[in-house]
Amino acid sequence: MQVAIVNFYLGGFGPAQPLLRAQQHTSLTMAGLHGTAMGVASILAGLLSPKLVHQFGRATTSWLGLGFFSIGILMFVFSPPIQLTLVATFITGFGTLTVVNAMVTQLSHHYPLQPSSAVSQASGISSVGYVIGTLTVGVIAGTSFSWRLGLLVAVPASIILYLLTRSVIAGEHIPEASGPQKGSLSRNFWISWFGYVACISTEFATTFWAAALLRNRVGSSAAISTICIVAVGSGMGLGRWFGPQILKRLALDSQFKIVLLTQFVGFAVLWFSHTLWISLIALLAVGLGLSMQFALASQRLIGFSQGRPDLAIGRSSLGSGLAIAAAPFLLGLLGDHVGISRAYLMVPVLIVIAFLTIMAIPSAHTTHDEISLVS
Secondary structure: OHHHHHHHHHHHHOOOHHHHHHHHOOOHHHHOHHHHHHHHHHHHHHHHHHHHHHHHOHHHHHHHHHHHHHHHHHHHHOOOOHHHHHHHHHHHHHHHHHHHHHHHHHHHHHOOOOHHHHHHHHHHHHHHHHHHHHHHHHHHHOOOOOHHHHHHHHHHHHHHHHHHHHHHHOOOOOOOOOOOOOOOOOHHHHHHHHHHHHHHHHHHHHHHHHHHHHHHHHOOOHHHHHHHOHHHHHHHHHHHHHHHHHOOOOOHHHHHHHHHHHHHHHHHHHHHOOOHHHHHHHHHHHHHHHHOHHHHHHHHHHHOOOOOHHHHHHHHHHHHHHHHHHHHHHHHHHHHHHOHHHHOOHHHHHHHHHHHHHHHOOOOOOOHHHOOOOO
């Protein structure tokens, strides 16, 4: 549920970038700085996560993350200027990535035989939050009310969840005597990490600017374009829930290649389409392709970590930070100079990079039923 709440925010905030840009009268480049703020926050979360987990345990760390997340939401909703929304996005981003990192390591620990499936299906359930967030902001944008108020729902939801489930953190956590997980990671880890960065870049480039691409291609309004991004969230939810079951007999790398190819085909149809219903189908396919990438890429990194999952996920958060900071900003920068359609051609390039890293560094995993946390 914690991840569903932060996904509610991501589902509303990312696709609403054209709305925020219009409200603040900024360029695509300036609006893209919100992604940069979130990315820098992710880097900080990655650096601090192993230390927080060591000191407080994974459960308490996730609640701390949700606390920062709620503070950032409140600041964003009630602070109109871009200088303040950038700070608010930084705080919210730190909380979001702290929650997500804790979720991945907790599920990998509790489901050691099927970690990718557990993370993917948990993310599938949380994708409901993403879809609801996109719908909420899109619907409110078509009224006289401020669309930012839709994001405020996440705050009471966080408080209620804490009050109902705070017993989860009642157990005493004893820090490991050896200290936080640390040490150098292998060359294979860092090459796979590079592919992970490419995957996260395509996800945030899509969620931040797909609505702007729709407006450019099919001429839909900002509100309608935002609502249409529900197709991406729906595809991600369906793929995360059913994908592990459909593809469970395939090796992890084979699953990864299939979802990357699905995303590539969906993007190609979206880029060439000038018809709204065709674009919606393409966005659904893009969502299906994106759906399992985070879980599969994360498990590849854990597999190359020599039994140090918290360290691996912490380093993956550094990659997430670079991706979130750079991809939306660079796409916005390119969009200001060559147009959003041409700028979007960076996405298939990133998909190819991710595919090549899998080819270059095969994982030791076989099928979902035989996955080990240590390669």
